[in-house]
Amino acid sequence: MRRKLAVLLVGTMIGSAMLAGCGQNGNTESKQTAAETGELKGDITFWHSFTQGPRLEVIQETADQFMKDNPDVNITIETFSWGDFYTKWTTGLASGNVPDMSTALPGHVVEMMDAEALVPLDDLIDDIGRDKFSKTALSEGEKDGTCYSLPLYSHAQVMWYRKDLLDAAGLEVPKTWDEFADAAKTLTKDGVYGCSFPCGSNDLMGTRFLNFYVRSGGGSLLTDDLKADLTSDLALDGIRYWLDIYENCSPKDSVNYAVLDQATLFYQGKTAFDFNSGFQIGGVETNSPDLVDQIDCAPLPKINADDPEYGAETSNIPMVVWENSEHPEICKEFIKKLYEKDTYIKFLEATPVGMLPSITGISDTPEYKENETVQKFSNAVDVITKTMDMGTAIGFEKGPSVQAGLLTSQGIIESMFQDIITNGTDVEKAAQTAEDKLNEVFSTVQ
Amino acid sequence: MKRKVKFDYARWIFVLPALLVVGILLVYPIFSSLYYSMTTKHLIKASYDFIGLENYKAVLSDSNFYKAFLTSILWTVGSLLGQLFIGFTAALAINRVKIGKGIYRTLMIIPWAFPSIVIALSWKWILNGVSGFLPNILVQLGISSELPQFLSDSSLVFLTLIFINVWFGAPMIMVNVLSALQTIPQDQYEAAQIDGASKFQQFWHITVPHIKVVVGLLVVLRTIWVFNNFDIIYLLTGGGPANATTTVPVYAYNMGWGTKLLGRSSAVTVLLLAFLLLVCLVYFTIIGKWEKEDK
Numbered sequence: 001m002r003r004k005l006a007v008l009l010v011g012t013m014i015g016s017a018m019l020a021g022c023g024q025n026g027n028t029e030s031k032q033t034a035a036e037t038g039e040l041k042g043d044i045t046f047w048h049s050f051t052q053g054p055r056l057e058v059i060q061e062t063a064d065q066f067m068k069d070n071p072d073v074n075i076t077i078e079t080f081s082w083g084d085f086y087t088k089w090t091t092g093l094a095s096g097n098v099p100d101m102s103t104a105l106p107g108h109v110v111e112m113m114d115a116e117a118l119v120p121l122d123d124l125i126d127d128i129g130r131d132k133f134s135k136t137a138l139s140e141g142e143k144d145g146t147c148y149s150l151p152l153y154s155h156a157q158v159m160w161y162r163k164d165l166l167d168a169a170g171l172e173v174p175k176t177w178d179e180f181a182d183a184a185k186t187l188t189k190d191g192v193y194g195c196s197f198p199c200g201s202n203d204l205m206g207t208r209f210l211n212f213y214v215r216s217g218g219g220s221l222l223t224d225d226l227k228a229d230l231t232s233d234l235a236l237d238g239i240r241y242w243l244d245i246y247e248n249c250s251p252k253d254s255v256n257y258a259v260l261d262q263a264t265l266f267y268q269g270k271t272a273f274d275f276n277s278g279f280q281i282g283g284v285e286t287n288s289p290d291l292v293d294q295i296d297c298a299p300l301p302k303i304n305a306d307d308p309e310y311g312a313e314t315s316n317i318p319m320v321v322w323e324n325s326e327h328p329e330i331c332k333e334f335i336k337k338l339y340e341k342d343t344y345i346k347f348l349e350a351t352p353v354g355m356l357p358s359i360t361g362i363s364d365t366p367e368y369k370e371n372e373t374v375q376k377f378s379n380a381v382d383v384i385t386k387t388m389d390m391g392t393a394i395g396f397e398k399g400p401s402v403q404a405g406l407l408t409s410q411g412i413i414e415s416m417f418q419d420i421i422t423n424g425t426d427v428e429k430a431a432q433t434a435e436d437k438l439n440e441v442f443s444t445v446q
Numbered sequence: 447m448k449r450k451v452k453f454d455y456a457r458w459i460f461v462l463p464a465l466l467v468v469g470i471l472l473v474y475p476i477f478s479s480l481y482y483s484m485t486t487k488h489l490i491k492a493s494y495d496f497i498g499l500e501n502y503k504a505v506l507s508d509s510n511f512y513k514a515f516l517t518s519i520l521w522t523v524g525s526l527l528g529q530l531f532i533g534f535t536a537a538l539a540i541n542r543v544k545i546g547k548g549i550y551r552t553l554m555i556i557p558w559a560f561p562s563i564v565i566a567l568s569w570k571w572i573l574n575g576v577s578g579f580l581p582n583i584l585v586q587l588g589i590s591s592e593l594p595q596f597l598s599d600s601s602l603v604f605l606t607l608i609f610i611n612v613w614f615g616a617p618m619i620m621v622n623v624l625s626a627l628q629t630i631p632q633d634q635y636e637a638a639q640i641d642g643a644s645k646f647q648q649f650w651h652i653t654v655p656h657i658k659v660v661v662g663l664l665v666v667l668r669t670i671w672v673f674n675n676f677d678i679i680y681l682l683t684g685g686g687p688a689n690a691t692t693t694v695p696v697y698a699y700n701m702g703w704g705t706k707l708l709g710r711s712s713a714v715t716v717l718l719l720a721f722l723l724l725v726c727l728v729y730f731t732i733i734g735k736w737e738k739e740d741k
Contacts (some may be wrong), residue, residue: 087703093490115490193576202684253575255598255687270576410704415688422600422688441705444488 041072042327044100044334047088051079054350062343066334073330083202086409093117100325101335104318106140106393107405109149112320113141114402114445118148119321124332125150128339132359136392137316140400149318151358152338153348155277156388157208157313158380159301164294165192165272173298177213177241180273180301184249187272194249195273196265197242198257199418201411204394205259206242208313210413211394212275213238215312217303221413222395226403228438230413230431239427243420255421275300277315278353278384281377297380299387311391316358341365353377356385402445412437476719483713489706501713511714513689514697521608521693522673528612529668530661533619540620541627551624554617566681569610573597597683600690607679607691614678615668622664626657659740662733669729670722694718 046063050056056079063075078099080088086108092098093115104112112118125133125147133150141149159180161173165187174180184194199206211221219234229235246254251270254262266274267287274280278297285292300312319338321331337343339359345367348355352373357363363385368374374381395404407413416434419425483501487494505511540550557565572579573596581593596606630653638648676695679685685692685700692700694714702711 090489090703090706111490115492117490200684201686202680251576251593252595253598256683265576268577411684411700415686418686418688422690444705444707 039072040070040327040330040333042330043074043076044325044327044330045076045078046331046334047078047080047085047099047102049080049082049085049103050350051081055347055355058343058347058350059338062338062347063334066337070330070333075330075334096324098322098324100327101319101321101331103152104149104320106316106318106396106400107408109141109318109320110400110402110405113143113148117323119323119325119328119331120146120148121150121321121332122147124335127332128336128359132361134316134358134389136314137358140316140393140396141318141320142400149320150335151316152319153355154314154316154358154388155279155354155356156311156315156384156391157212157275157277158297158299158383158387160266160274160276160280160295160297162187162269162272162291162294163296174301175298176305177216177301177303181241181245181249184245184273188249191270193251193265193271195245196254196257196262196271197246197250197417198254198259198262199246199414199421200256200258200261201414201418203258203411203414204408205257205262206414206417207394207408209242209275210235210238212300212312213241213303215310215391215397216300216307218307218310220395220397221407222398222401222403224398226398226401227442228403228407228435230416230435230438231428236427236431239417239420239431242417243427246417246421255418278356278377278380279351281353281373281380282351296377297383299383309386309390311387311389313394314388314391315393317355342367353380353384356381356388403442406441406445407438410438410441412441479712479715479719482709483716485709487709487712489702489708494709497709501710502717504710505713505717510689510692511694511697514692514694517604517691518673518693518695520604521611521675521679521691522669524608525611525615525672526665526668528608529615529619529672530665532612532616534623534661536616536620537623537627540624551621554620556617557614558617562677563681565610565614566678570597570682573606598687600687603683603687603690607682610682611672611675611678615672619664619668622660623657626660627653630656655740659733659736662729662736666726666729666733669725673722673725674718 046059048059050059060077063077067073067075082105085102085104089098089102089104089108089112098117109118121141125138128150130138134154137151137154138147140151141147159174166173166183169183169186171183171186172179174183180195186194188194197206197209199209207221214221214232214234217234217237219229219232221229221235223229230239251265262274263276263280263283264287265271266276266280267283269288269291280295280297281292284295299309302310319335321328321335325331338347341362344357344359344362345365348357348362348368349371352371357368362368363381393404395401395407398404412434416430419433420427420430484498485494485496485501536554540547540554543550560568573581575581575593575595575598578593578596581590581596584590585593594602596602634652635648638652643651673693674695675693676699679691679693680696680699683691685696695718698711698714698718701714702708
């Protein structure tokens with residue numbers, strides 16, 4: 001009798017546990033849609049990469065307000081760094097464990113669209129006002145005439161420099177790459193490096209720097225038929241240029257640097273030049289407040305002084321809604337809320353100048369202009385905004401493509417630089433090897 | 447007359463949860479890896495084809511795989527020898543301490559109390575080639591004329607990683623060896639002393655036979671853990687510079703999460719599993735022999 005009771009008890013426990021597990025997503029209430037009830041109702045999960053500080057707080061406050069306005073809606077926010085986010089969604093896609101909505105990077109969006117993982121957002125874009133968005137930014141999330149993403153904020157890579165160091169050395173702000181190299185070499189002294197050249201294989205920094213040079217010459221790291229191009233004269237010149245900077249002006253440890261290692265040197269006043277967006281200001285303010293008055297930015301150097309103005313890398317940080325979502329209507333309403341003027345300005349103010357508006361009608365409002373950092377760094381705002389309008393994500397100058405995403409996510413260009421620096425491999429040979437390797441990776445997605 | 451044996455349902459039901467866990471967490475991943483290793487499985491693509499042994503051919507014809515394999519062997523042997531030497535020596539030393547043994551043991555185990563991410567970031571900070579504490583103090587003391595680049599100089603980086611792994615793993619060896627040392631009957635040493643045995647003879651003929659099985663098992667476990675170690679290497683160097691620290695797990699990760707070729711990455715992990723099973727077979731044969739000798 002006792003044995004039978006024990007069997008019954010354990011059997012019941014296992015059965016209950018299995019039922020509970022199966023029932024995790026079985027909330028029938030949450031499956032009711034707005035169309036059925038006329039009100040927003042259900043739970044959504046939002047993954048974003050604003051892992052700390054005021055940006056995180058503004059997003060949470062907006063979600064709280066949205067839930068207050070829509071009592072039957074529950075928004076669960078989960079944050080990941082960009083690196084973790086990529087791993088999370090790629091693995092999540094295989095197991096069906098993706099959120100309802102998320103932030104992304106342009107390169108991710110192309111891969112997401114390729115995997116048919118996203119919901120079209122044309123209705124939302126029209127609702128907010130299609131003409132408010134830059135066409136280039138929208139095209140980064142467009143496939144076969146349908147938009148699958150919309151940019152939340154934008155920024156562009158520009159050249160940052162230390163005014164005090166340039167003044168002390170009697171140098172002008174460099175306008176060409178040759179002037180830049182000369183200035184960087186001159187300023188490499190007394191514990192300060194002219195410019196760090198980062199090429200850690202866990203990040204895209206080596207690709208970014210090479211892309212600056214190649215784009216300044218009107219070239220691209222991709223050919224018209226979307227093959228890697230590291231062996232053009234321009235690309236080879238670019239590789240040699242950055243190797244020279246590494247050799248003469250950079251800490252040797254930068255061979256392993258990722259984006260934060262690189263930026264931290266400038267934040268701490270250990271580099272005279274760096275390349276970044278307006279996020280540089282917040283970093284310097286936090287790490288070396290006394291240096292904030294000594295930094296400013298300028299357009300990226302050119303090969304020849306009379307070459308046309310250009311933008312090498314613009315980032316329009318997109319929002320997407322996932323195909324797996326049971327409540328795309330809630331996601332769209334929440335995204336719309338993020339673009340409401342007051343909310344949007346508050347969000348941008350979380351990192352002033354770092355995040356610039358992706359929609360028109362914001363930057364000329366008194367509320368936006370009255371921000372102290374925006375006023376203080378008005379030159380930076382102008383330089384970045386102008387550069388932003390001329391650039392695209394790396395490789396997107398040939399149109400959005402999976403290849404452009406792979407160009408930056410594989411660390412192959414970074415490994416090429418490491419190979420030359422560490423093993424003394426011939427530049428042309430290393431470039432050819434890296435180009436072949438990239439094309440081999442590209443072939444896996446065709 | 448034959449007695450009818452009653453089938454005991456209760457014991458199977460009690461064991462079932464554990465069997466399910468083992469099945470889901472161990473058997474399923476092994477067989478799914480084996481299956482995917484023979485397909486074109488891609489991380490974010492739904493469809494894939496069966497391609498037989500093509501992934502194995504691709505992996506085994508890649509020179510970077512052999513380089514990673516060699517690096518893994520050196521990494522494992524170097525780390526293991528270092529951990530055994532330091533752990534063993536520390537255990538013998540602490541075993542002779544009369545007062546405060548617990549405090550010493552606790553202090554020694556500190557590295558194990560931290561997650562890998564904390565350890566990696568701390569060492570990255572200490573060894574930073576610009577502002578790191580260690581490179582700067584070496585320059586200030588006149589030991590080095592310029593800042594040593596522990597994590598980017600190809601002649602230093604591998605040894606640096608092994609040093610960190612020894613620092614991290616030696617306490618575990620120490621605690622286990624110390625426990626084994628404390629089980630040795632003291633009267634055996636006293637008898638040996640009366641017979642005029644030297645310290646080395648006592649160590650070789652009393653200490654070693656008593657602890658060799660424990661040490662053998664530790665070596666088996668540490669070999670598997672160190673060979674499969676991924677986090678510390680990836681967080682500190684990402685396998686660089688120029689693949690100087692790319693071990694097989696890092697190679698497999700880059701294959702699966704970088705190029706998203708999950709099929710090929712699975713082939714790497716299956717090869718890794720086969721190799722480790724072979725190593726364990728050798729180890730267990732030796733340990734089995736020792737145990738027989740003891741009996």
